[in-house]
Amino acid sequence: xxxxxxxxxxxxxxxxxxxxxxxxxxxxxxxxxxxxxxxxxxxxxxxxxxxxxxxxxxxxxxxxxxxxxxxxxxxxxxxxxxxxxxxxxxxxxxxxxxxxxxxxxxxxxxxxxxxxxxxxxxxxxxxxxxxxxxxxxxxxxxxxxxxxxxxxxxxxxxxxxxxxxxxxxxxxxxxxxxxxxxxxxxxxxxxxxxxxxxxxxxxxxxxxxxxxxxxxxxxxxxxxxxxxxxxxxxxxxxxxxxxxxxxxxxxxxxxxxxxxxxxxxxxxxxxxxxxxxxxxxxxxxxxxxxxxxxxxxxxxxxxxxxxxxxxxxxxxxxxxxxx
Amino acid sequence: xxxxxxxxxxxxxxxxxxxxxxxxxxxxxxxxxxxxxxxxxxxxxxxxxxxxxxxxxxxxxxxxxxxxxxxxxxxxxxxxxxxxxxxxxxxxxxxxxxxxxxxxxxxxxxxxxxxxxxxxxxxxxxxxxxxxxxxxxxxxxxxxxxxxxxxxxxxxxxxxxxxxxxxxxxxxxxxxxxxxxxxxxxxxxxxxxxxxxxxxxxxxxxxxxxxxxxxxxxxxxxxxxxxxxxxxxxxxxxxxxxxxxxxxxxxxxxxxxxxxxxxxxxxxxxxxxxxxxxxxxxxxxxxxxxxxxxxxxxxxxxxxxxxxxxxxxxxxxxxxxxxxxxxxxxxxxxxxxxxxxxxxxxxxxxxxxxxxxxxxxxxxxxxxxxxxxxxxxxxxxxxxxxxxxxxxxxxxxxxxxxxxxxxxxxxxxxxxxxxxxxxxxxxxxxxxxxxxxxxxxxxxxxxxxxxxxxxxxxxxxxxxxxxxxxxxxxxxxxxx
Numbered sequence: 001x002x003x004x005x006x007x008x009x010x011x012x013x014x015x016x017x018x019x020x021x022x023x024x025x026x027x028x029x030x031x032x033x034x035x036x037x038x039x040x041x042x043x044x045x046x047x048x049x050x051x052x053x054x055x056x057x058x059x060x061x062x063x064x065x066x067x068x069x070x071x072x073x074x075x076x077x078x079x080x081x082x083x084x085x086x087x088x089x090x091x092x093x094x095x096x097x098x099x100x101x102x103x104x105x106x107x108x109x110x111x112x113x114x115x116x117x118x119x120x121x122x123x124x125x126x127x128x129x130x131x132x133x134x135x136x137x138x139x140x141x142x143x144x145x146x147x148x149x150x151x152x153x154x155x156x157x158x159x160x161x162x163x164x165x166x167x168x169x170x171x172x173x174x175x176x177x178x179x180x181x182x183x184x185x186x187x188x189x190x191x192x193x194x195x196x197x198x199x200x201x202x203x204x205x206x207x208x209x210x211x212x213x214x215x216x217x218x219x220x221x222x223x224x225x226x227x228x229x230x231x232x233x234x235x236x237x238x239x240x241x242x243x244x245x246x247x248x249x250x251x252x253x254x255x256x257x258x259x260x261x262x263x264x265x266x267x268x269x270x271x272x273x274x275x276x277x278x279x280x281x282x283x284x285x286x287x288x289x290x291x292x293x294x295x296x297x298x299x300x301x302x303x304x305x306x307x308x309x310x311x312x313x314x315x316x317x318x319x320x321x322x323x
Numbered sequence: 324x325x326x327x328x329x330x331x332x333x334x335x336x337x338x339x340x341x342x343x344x345x346x347x348x349x350x351x352x353x354x355x356x357x358x359x360x361x362x363x364x365x366x367x368x369x370x371x372x373x374x375x376x377x378x379x380x381x382x383x384x385x386x387x388x389x390x391x392x393x394x395x396x397x398x399x400x401x402x403x404x405x406x407x408x409x410x411x412x413x414x415x416x417x418x419x420x421x422x423x424x425x426x427x428x429x430x431x432x433x434x435x436x437x438x439x440x441x442x443x444x445x446x447x448x449x450x451x452x453x454x455x456x457x458x459x460x461x462x463x464x465x466x467x468x469x470x471x472x473x474x475x476x477x478x479x480x481x482x483x484x485x486x487x488x489x490x491x492x493x494x495x496x497x498x499x500x501x502x503x504x505x506x507x508x509x510x511x512x513x514x515x516x517x518x519x520x521x522x523x524x525x526x527x528x529x530x531x532x533x534x535x536x537x538x539x540x541x542x543x544x545x546x547x548x549x550x551x552x553x554x555x556x557x558x559x560x561x562x563x564x565x566x567x568x569x570x571x572x573x574x575x576x577x578x579x580x581x582x583x584x585x586x587x588x589x590x591x592x593x594x595x596x597x598x599x600x601x602x603x604x605x606x607x608x609x610x611x612x613x614x615x616x617x618x619x620x621x622x623x624x625x626x627x628x629x630x631x632x633x634x635x636x637x638x639x640x641x642x643x644x645x646x647x648x649x650x651x652x653x654x655x656x657x658x659x660x661x662x663x664x665x666x667x668x669x670x671x672x673x674x675x676x677x678x679x680x681x682x683x684x685x686x687x688x689x690x691x692x693x694x695x696x697x698x699x700x701x702x703x704x705x706x707x708x709x710x711x712x713x714x715x716x717x718x719x720x721x722x723x724x725x726x727x728x729x730x731x732x733x734x735x736x737x738x739x740x741x742x743x744x745x746x747x748x749x750x751x752x753x754x755x756x757x758x759x760x761x762x763x764x765x766x767x768x769x770x771x772x773x774x775x776x777x778x779x780x781x782x783x784x785x786x787x788x789x790x791x792x793x794x795x796x797x798x799x800x801x802x803x
Contacts, residue, residue: 072464158609180612182787269781285436289769
């Protein structure tokens with residue numbers, strides 16, 4: 001576009017046009033080709049509108065409705081905030097919220113701690129660092145459903161790898177029915193999802209470390225700082241903006257994840273590993289009810305919770321970064 | 324400049340074409356000249372083939388030719404049932420060259436989602452489909468009445484009534500049933516002999532004897548029963564179901580089962596306390612929480628790791644298939660038992676009889692007469708006999724075993740070895756022959772169904788809750 005504008009300006013002295021007119025004609029003739037832009041962007045925008053915006057708006061609308069099959073048709077009734085009131089008395093939903101929030105706190109903390117440590121190690125090129133970089137990132141490439149199924153075998157009480165290993169080293173008492181109790185399934189889910197996704201945070205943090213100017217690190221060494229001091233006082237503070245992004249992405253991931261939980265525990269037993277995502281799916285598709293209003297209300301309510309949470313995390317961490 | 328304009332023009336043309344193609348209305352399924360075959364992925368070689376549908380069938384192109392009837396059915400992983408339905412399809416097409424049936428095999432859950440989506444959207448729904456939740460489908464107006472359509476005299480008594488929901492305000496009949504579902508108990512003869520367990524002459528152990536059997540089996544390294552909840556929300560209900568049915572009889576059982584009656588009663592406590600005793604005696608496999616339904620079939624019939632198996636008669640659908648497909652060896656014969664004799668039982672000599680999944684005609688069909696006619700055609704006694712001969716599951720269609728039974732040639736042609744499972748029927752007749760059948764047709768409301776799954780299928784067997792807590796959960800979710 002710029003090239004066209006320049007060409008037009010060059011031509012105008014030969015035609016003797018005034019500066020104003022030149023500018024106007026330049027704007028008219030050298031402006032962006034809106035037709036072509038519309039043709040290119042239009043389909044994407046239509047796609048976005050139809051498959052993203054419309055379903056979101058429809059979910060908001062459905063959350064205000066009750067849909068009951070009766071008398072040969074599905075009767076849709078506007079019940080205002082009735083579905084949201086029902087949420088407050090839904091014990092399973094409250095259990096799912098508790099589980100998800102627990103995961104949202106523990107998961108990112110565990111992930112950030114490990115990913116940061118490993119990123120620093122790889123940055124300093126520990127032996128076999130190239131192998132580690134690949135190995136730690138590889139689980140990210142595996143489908144969540146496959147990860148869930150594989151770990152379902154790993155946690156098998158009889159022949160699962162974990163219990164076999166525990167028994168082999170004489171820790172038979174710790175060989176539990178990991179997925180069949182009330183107290184362990186959620187932690188299994190947290191661990192498995194952590195295993196499957198921390199590589200993503202690791203790569204982002206490693207990229208953040210790599211972007212730190214080497215002069216700063218060298219300056220620290222020249223000033224007599226040890227490697228741990230350099231890491232703690234120079235590199236990690238410089239990493240904070242990346243840290244904020246990675247933490248938010250990690251948190252959002254925990255709030256939304258469905259496939260790993262579904263394949264590993266299905267939210268059970270007795271909802272002990274139920275998350276909001278699995279509960280919405282169960283209500284919307286797993287049960288016999290044809291009512292999409294209530295699951296939509298959960299989705300909307302949870303959307304608000306995640307939005308506010310991400311906003312708060314972002315604001316809190318951004319302030320610390322500025323300080 | 325020219326190149327750029329041409330590029331913009333061509334790119335724009337492509338974009339517009341793509342957009343229009345994507346947004347254009349899908350052709351309506353109607354009349355076809357060249358019927359499209361549904362694209363399938365074959366996952367098992369050999370006969371009978373197991374096929375799984377990879378996508379919703381593409382709508383037929385409207386043009387001249389035979390009328391296409393789209394028929395969705397689950398049972399994708401139960402090859403013998405598929406053989407029967409496919410035979411009905413081909414027979415109907417042979418007699419009606421103007422009709423082409425597009426039969427699609429699904430797993431149950433994806434089919435349920437697809438049916439719900441297409442019926443709600445008003446486009447793409449089949450003409451005939453398996454039922455997955457008939458009461459709601461009827462209430463939503465998705466099923467056409469078959470009251471004056473099906474030859475009900477061809478079916479076993481009670482079939483017509485079981486397809487009606489008069490209590491919910493829908494007195495018509497909506498479902499075509501081809502198979503019965505009877506709750507049965509199998510046992511491993513070799514293990515019983517090894518452990519010195521003698522089966523009584525009437526094939527019925529008392530409730531205390533069942534606990535002893537579980538203890539003996541567990542001590543010898545076997546599970547009391549092959550059962551697990553890895554991918555189903557109901558298998559662990561069977562012991563409660565069978566015992567309660569036997570204890571209180573069909574009518575009372577129906578009230579408990581469907582959440583019409585409080586569970587805080589001495590009868591329920593008796594059954595649940597016994598259920599807990601069984602658990603503590605080592606009734607469940609150690610892999611109870613993760614094993615899938617197919618796996619616990621194999622656990623029983625191939626791995627021989629459990630003494631008994633509580634199972635409806637649809638066991639045959641999964642187990643009586645070639646060994647290389649995960650079926651059982653036809654030369655391995657298990658025994659059968661009657662339900663545990665609960666103290667004070669009023670229906671000790673009864674057998675629970677229900678129905679397999681069946682079919683109904685959807686209100687979305689453009690050819691209701693043809694769709695209904697297909698189900699009428701499928702109601703012939705010879706198909707009841709074929710169902711029993713091929714699937715080894717009792718049929719809901721009454722047939723004359725002499726006149727209607729398929730010939731050995733036909734069975735061989737369908738991939739069935741005639742007489743291979745005769746021992747199964749001999750055992751069945753010996754143990755269950757002459758028992759009175761009873762059923763509980765009242766549908767459950769959703770919240771009570773969830774309570775069954777949570778408290779009885781998971782909580783009690785895994786020792787996560789007490790009997791009191793289970794009763795409290797059930798009572799908190801009653802349907803009334």
